[in-house]
Amino acid sequence: MINPTIVDLSRLQFALTALYHFQFVPLTLGLSFLLAAMETVYVITGKKIYKDMTLFWGKLFGINFAIGVATGLTMEFEFGTNWSMYSHFVGDVFGTPLAIEGLMAFFMESTFVGLMFFGWDRLSKPAHLAVTYIVALGSNLSALWILIANGFMQDPAGAKFDPTTMRMQFRSFGALVFSPDAQAKFVHTSIAGYVAGAMFVMGISAYYLLRKQHREFALRSFRIAALFGLISTLAVVTLGDALGRMDYLVQPTKLAAMEGLWHSAKGPAAPWKLIAIPNDAKQKDAFSIGIPYVLTPLVAHGWNVTIPGVYALERDARARTISGIKAIIALKTYGTTHDPAALAAFDRHEADMGYGFLAQRYAPHQDLSAITPKEMPGVLAKTARETIPNVFVEFWSFRIMVGLGLAFIVVFAFGAYYSLRNRLDQHPLVLKAAMLAIPLPILACEFGWVTAENGRQPWTVYGWLPTFQSASSHGLGYMIFSLVGFMLLYSLFIAAELYLMFKFARLGPGVHAIPVPPASVAARPLYGQPGYADKSWK
């Protein structure tokens, strides 16, 4: 028997730790490339100010990077500690991109970041620049493999369920890696990180300009960030559109929730809801304003298409649940008796297996074979209702993300324009907006995460394995212990992080660029040097 409270607590813990981790990832992705860009200018022009820029922003990068690495560890652990059925069910497929991420990306990023911070006096200029680029490349490759893994949860490509081992078996590496959902999400997410990095640099530079400090430094940083940010934001919005189309193709329930579609939308006049107050309990809007003729071209890139709404999707789910219940009953019989007839029955209903798992929650004692004909309609209705993610959360998290994205275009465009015309000083409003916008791209990323992952519910593997079925069977005490521990530690971290970020940002560049001691002082080469023969401990 699965305990719903434990599942909910496991979900809460995962969501909290993932959202927490995701505060730091975008900045790492974006800042690493900005550092590379600044250092490139330094190597080409030889101007010291660009080295100061690289060092200063690198310092802030480091503060952010450490906590990103730390909280990333949690994510990898949690699949095993809290989602054992999930790990068993898809480990053969899902574990692979995680392992490759370690081999290909994380090792590179982490080994070279040490050289990036401490190798200034030990490496030639081009070699250090190469190291900086490798760190940027490593963090982005890291994101690629993580999002390939996530892509599998959204659209399980490249695997097939095996009734003997009771799990998904890996079938096609190509299908996993080149899953359109994964690829679209990788580009969208990593570039969202560039936006966050650009806003961070632009915002802090704006702060200096407003306070008339570090002018030369701030003007240059501002310009690089504004241009980088403008291009990135335009790319993010375009790619977000591609991702919306992916949802239309592979995740109809997510799309229906995102757009608040209770009734199926028939093109071409179907309105796109600008604002609505969706009520999940009553399955209708308390209020809505829509713009006609926008929805289908926006989502489906076509005029005469029908986008299924919640009611239609629930009808489909009901039919699939009937088949899915047969699949699970046959699978259980096959698992215990190895009866070929049961296997044949399972094969007939295999495609709907996930819906059978989903229905287990509402069966008496979570046993599908115990459902009486009288109880069946109730189980089907509850299961069908369960297949629709929370519409209110989905609708609004999506709109907040998109709204923020569009607002960033404005901020970056004005910033870039006035920066290029050297007129920033006459427009303190732009500077103030840039400064206040520092945390907003990260907020947009968080809402993007909610849109993607809340929209995937009730599944951990879309259509195959329900979240309810995926959790480990822990006691309540375990969950409280870990949740409280995470909250205490993470609160400590964020307090320390913010304190240091504000402290070093306020102090500004120059003062706190790492003064690099000459090699002869920092450390003598080991071999054949007096230091090695140092027998002072004898």
Added chain:
Amino acid sequence: MELYIALKVIWAGLLGVLLCGLAIMVGMDMGVGTLLRFVGRTDAERRTALAMIGPHWDGNQVWFILGGGAIFAAFPTLYATSFSTFYVVMILLLFAMILRPVAFEYRSKVAARHWRAGWDWAFLVSGAVPMIVFGAAFGNILQGVGFHFSWDGQYYQDESFIWYLLNPFALLCGVMSISLAVYQGGAMLMIRGSGDIAARARRFAMAGGVLAAALFVIGGVWITVIKGFAFTQKVNPGMPATPLGGPAVVMRAGAWLDNFHSVPILWLFPLIGLCGMLGGALALRAGKPILGWWLGALAWIGTIATVGCAMFPFLMPSSSMPSESLTVWNASGSAYNLGWMLGFTLVFVPIIVTYTGWAFRVMRGKVNPEAIAADDHFY
């Protein structure tokens, strides 16, 4: 099927390699973290000690992440079951592990005494706890963990964590593990340090090596009376990867020595381990820290290989339902997956070893305390 068996064996071996990499590289940093408060009496000394592993700890820590990822992919059922049954231990390990990166990056950024003292304690906890847990986990696995599976592959736990966490044999393994880490970390502090730090590190490292050797011998004798696991039915190594419906397994005292009896050359591994510990302590005594460090690595390899050989093909035996014990044969990924992963490993591990070596070369040499004192923003 033959290929599948070969892949399973190769991945069992690679798992061993990963564990060795983790123990040596992460263990060294953990050892330094544990010793920090003891070898460094003043703040300057502590910063000097941290600077010795400063440029490398982050890369080293990836062994840990890679270890998790590789178990997830290559032995998914082992990953799912071990991480969940060891929940409290794993969460403690995790807390310690996430404290470390933050401590490294944040400690020296503020000069206040309390701030630094706080992070110094964080280093002690986040260095010692994971290494004790690492060893204790092996100690527990050797004795079997109570779990079984339901028809759909979900594990169920049959005993409370207090019993498997706090038993004398597991504690012995935990203490041995931290001793080896202290030895390895101490050797590194001697290689890159000088003066008082090196002198203090030397004493701790030597003690670590000797203590580890003593515990290794005691553990070896103890294992003869501990109930090991053995198959009583014919086993098909190419079996489908499921713990359900496997061959019968029996628990019998001394069964962990079966492999050594049937293949006597395996005795070489415990011998290598013991030589590494004692030889290393002697090397440090003679003022040869680099030799000592490498002997310490050998000590880890010998120890981990000894445990691996004793248990093979078992990975995580079940004390409450022995026939559902997880083994190399029944807990692995599919042949397709193991094949792809092997390909990636063969390409990337040499690359990783090359650039890690290069990074150590670039940053080689003794750390100069005066330079650290002059630089506010080194670790």
